Amino acid sequence: MAGITPEQALVALQEAELLYSSTQIGSALDRMAALITAELAKRDPLVLLVMNGGFVLGAHLLARLHFPLRVGYLHATRYRGHTRGGEITWIAHPRPSVAEQVVLVVDDIFDEGDTLQSILAEIRQAGAHAVYSAVLVNKRHDRKPAGLIVDFVGLEVPDRYVFGYGMDYQEYWRNLTAIYAARE
Numbered sequence: 001m002a003g004i005t006p007e008q009a010l011v012a013l014q015e016a017e018l019l020y021s022s023t024q025i026g027s028a029l030d031r032m033a034a035l036i037t038a039e040l041a042k043r044d045p046l047v048l049l050v051m052n053g054g055f056v057l058g059a060h061l062l063a064r065l066h067f068p069l070r071v072g073y074l075h076a077t078r079y080r081g082h083t084r085g086g087e088i089t090w091i092a093h094p095r096p097s098v099a100e101q102v103v104l105v106v107d108d109i110f111d112e113g114d115t116l117q118s119i120l121a122e123i124r125q126a127g128a129h130a131v132y133s134a135v136l137v138n139k140r141h142d143r144k145p146a147g148l149i150v151d152f153v154g155l156e157v158p159d160r161y162v163f164g165y166g167m168d169y170q171e172y173w174r175n176l177t178a179i180y181a182a183r184e
């Protein structure tokens with residue numbers, strides 16, 4: 001449940017800074033899709049969307065991938081509408097089974113990396129043949145887990161709370177077609 005009202009969400013958007021327009025995001029997705037195609041087009045991948053944030057990127061990225069693939073999902077969360085992360089909660093483990101599969105995990109943001117690290121560990125544990133990751137944005141700071149590399153990154157964002165294009169502002173504004181930084 002959101003902790004703010006729709007009116008407060010509107011104010012947050014008015015006060016936010018535009019970081020990337022939908023045109024800029026589209027160009028980034030074109031670049032990502034070309035790299036993913038080069039790597040995975042012949043490997044029959046299972047693309048797993050990370051709910052909730054990954055569904056907007058997922059839809060727009062999948063529309064740019066013109067080779068045979070299958071789609072599933074998982075739901076892991078650690079922010080739950082807040083601007084600071086906590087423990088990971090698994091709402092849905094990966095579906096369908098990732099055993100023996102070449103998996104591409106699609107999420108909106110790589111921030112402190114705890115979410116992606118848990119997801120990749122779970123998928124490897126479940127017997128995937130190979131696991132790749134793709135995120136729309138990488139947040140620039142030095143608080144990432146050592147050794148955790150994302151294979152496909154669309155855009156870089158500063159160390160601020162960002163929203164839009166699947167990313168929420170206290171559960172609002174996943175529906176925006178651009179990316180904004182919240183007022184600090």
Ligand SMILES: O=P(O)(O)OC[C@H]1O[C@H](OP(=O)(O)OP(=O)(O)O)[C@H](O)[C@@H]1O
Pocket residue numbers: 050051052053054076077078079080081085107108109110111112113114115116167168
């Ligand atoms: O790199 P981290 O610091 O772990 O943060 C990244 C995660 O945070 C967001 O998920 P959130 O828990 O907000 O759930 P949501 O996708 O439902 O918004 C986002 O979708 C990533 O999965």
Ligand SMILES: Nc1nc2[nH]cnc2c(=O)[nH]1
Pocket residue numbers: 079109111112160161162163164167168169
């Ligand atoms: N919406 C949103 N979710 C996040 N999860 C981790 N960092 C962020 C962020 O900056 N914005």
